[in-house]
Amino acid sequence: MAESRVKKAVRNIKYLLLGQIIACLATFVGRSVFIICLNKEYLGIGGLFNNILSLLSLADLGIGAALNYFLYKPLAEQNESLTAAYMNFYSVAYRIIGVVVIGVGASLIPILPYIIREQTSIPNLSQIYFLYVLNSGVTYFFSYKSAMFIADQNGHVDARNNIYLSVAKTFFQCVVLLLTKDFILYLVVQALTTLAFNIRISVKANRAYPFLKHYRKERITKKQRGDLFHYIKAMLMYKSGMVLITGSDNVLITMLDSLIITGLYSNYALILTALNRISAVVYSALTSGFGNLNVLSEPAHKQTVFSRCFFLNNWITCFCCVCLWCLFQPFITLWAGSDYLLAWPVVFIIVFDFYLRNMNQPVHSFKSAGGLFWKDRYCSIVEATINLVVSIILGRTMGILGILWGTAISMIVTRSWVEPYVVFKYTLGQNGKWYCVEYGKFTVLTAALSFITNRLVMLLPYGNIAAFIGQCLICMIVPNAIMVLLFHRKPEFRYALDLVRKKLRR
Numbered sequence: 001m002a003e004s005r006v007k008k009a010v011r012n013i014k015y016l017l018l019g020q021i022i023a024c025l026a027t028f029v030g031r032s033v034f035i036i037c038l039n040k041e042y043l044g045i046g047g048l049f050n051n052i053l054s055l056l057s058l059a060d061l062g063i064g065a066a067l068n069y070f071l072y073k074p075l076a077e078q079n080e081s082l083t084a085a086y087m088n089f090y091s092v093a094y095r096i097i098g099v100v101v102i103g104v105g106a107s108l109i110p111i112l113p114y115i116i117r118e119q120t121s122i123p124n125l126s127q128i129y130f131l132y133v134l135n136s137g138v139t140y141f142f143s144y145k146s147a148m149f150i151a152d153q154n155g156h157v158d159a160r161n162n163i164y165l166s167v168a169k170t171f172f173q174c175v176v177l178l179l180t181k182d183f184i185l186y187l188v189v190q191a192l193t194t195l196a197f198n199i200r201i202s203v204k205a206n207r208a209y210p211f212l213k214h215y216r217k218e219r220i221t222k223k224q225r226g227d228l229f230h231y232i233k234a235m236l237m238y239k240s241g242m243v244l245i246t247g248s249d250n251v252l253i254t255m256l257d258s259l260i261i262t263g264l265y266s267n268y269a270l271i272l273t274a275l276n277r278i279s280a281v282v283y284s285a286l287t288s289g290f291g292n293l294n295v296l297s298e299p300a301h302k303q304t305v306f307s308r309c310f311f312l313n314n315w316i317t318c319f320c321c322v323c324l325w326c327l328f329q330p331f332i333t334l335w336a337g338s339d340y341l342l343a344w345p346v347v348f349i350i351v352f353d354f355y356l357r358n359m360n361q362p363v364h365s366f367k368s369a370g371g372l373f374w375k376d377r378y379c380s381i382v383e384a385t386i387n388l389v390v391s392i393i394l395g396r397t398m399g400i401l402g403i404l405w406g407t408a409i410s411m412i413v414t415r416s417w418v419e420p421y422v423v424f425k426y427t428l429g430q431n432g433k434w435y436c437v438e439y440g441k442f443t444v445l446t447a448a449l450s451f452i453t454n455r456l457v458m459l460l461p462y463g464n465i466a467a468f469i470g471q472c473l474i475c476m477i478v479p480n481a482i483m484v485l486l487f488h489r490k491p492e493f494r495y496a497l498d499l500v501r502k503k504l505r506r
Helices: 002-037 040-060 063-076 080-107 109-115 125-141 143-151 155-180 183-208 222-256 259-296 299-335 344-359 361-370 379-398 400-413 415-428 433-457 465-487 491-505
Strands: none
Touching: 002 040, 002 155, 002 259, 040 125, 040 222, 040 259, 063 080, 063 143, 063 222, 063 361, 080 109, 080 125, 080 143, 080 222, 109 125, 109 222, 125 183, 143 155, 143 183, 155 183, 222 259, 222 379, 222 400, 259 299, 259 344, 299 344, 299 361, 299 415, 299 433, 299 465, 299 491, 344 361, 344 400, 344 433, 361 415, 379 400, 379 415, 400 415, 415 433, 433 465
């Protein structure tokens, strides 16, 4: 069973990574055409409206996470009727959510002038905003079916669908921009392609799991519904905080700094989103395996799996932070021009936020797989409150720098220690002292490697393709070589190396 989990996870990660790499390339091509055809204000509008819609995603009440969690056991036990019963519940819930998102989103149109206080040259803001709302809302009507593939450790099917979606959407949007420079038509294409590919994944789920139609009238019991709503309550509290944290930055930047700065930040956020998507799909593939592991394995084996994942995550996060710190400015200069650069202190806090968020990934995945959101249900609310208060106070005097520091401070004083405590107490059965020690070691190591690598990268000029390739090679070789020297005897490193060797032999 463990071997099956590993094989499925590796297969899913392979396809999901391929999908995200293609999606990232498509996104950068699309953004490049966007920058050529439209001005910085449109970048700011896109970033602002996407953040508002992330706030509206609170409407799903945590049902998405509950969907995956409650499918793990019936799928592992091959209980088709119970699996179908949960899916029938979710189908009704998600149709209601889609209507609510579109309705609530549209009702916010009158407050847009209070968010965008400065004069803008962009016409038809209300229509543009509604198209963003529509694109977000229609996904709820069909996309929930993809959860079947993910929970059943067949996420590669959903990944292939997303590859086709990314390529098709980018192609048609680029054609529209180059021919018409019409932003509204650009958004119409986005909504239509998203809808088409969500219908496609729904059809594929019906074919792959024909028992869903056979048990269409199956319903969960009163007790199962009670357990489900108990979990959703915890997820609602967790997600309320997380949505306020992730969805408020661009709104605050627009209100306390400027729409132009929001546009500049959106380019950096685009790169972070690309990396976070790759990280998310890896942990999405692993979390379904963790869910299966949580049902079928003993605490000692869970501890072994966690330590391996934690070590690999630390390595990847350290490497990514070194690359971001060293390559952010050279890449933006080469890609969009020096006019699109943010100040170095802002770049530092962007990378620091990324570090804090991603170092917590293994803990969060084990918490999700174990259904432990009730245990720390108040944490994200406290974090969001601290984030909002500190961001507003610092943002009034420091602009974007203060707003981003508010996010970092709120993570440090809450989630960075609360989630590990919950996972170690209720899933792994340990006090987690070694976790704190390892976290501290990698924090110091990441800072040291970032400094050393950046000193070497700065020897090469900006704005030159050949120099940028050289900078990328430095970032690839230097931190990884040092980490190999430091960790080559570590059991977790040798385990990962053995997996790679086996894969290469095949």
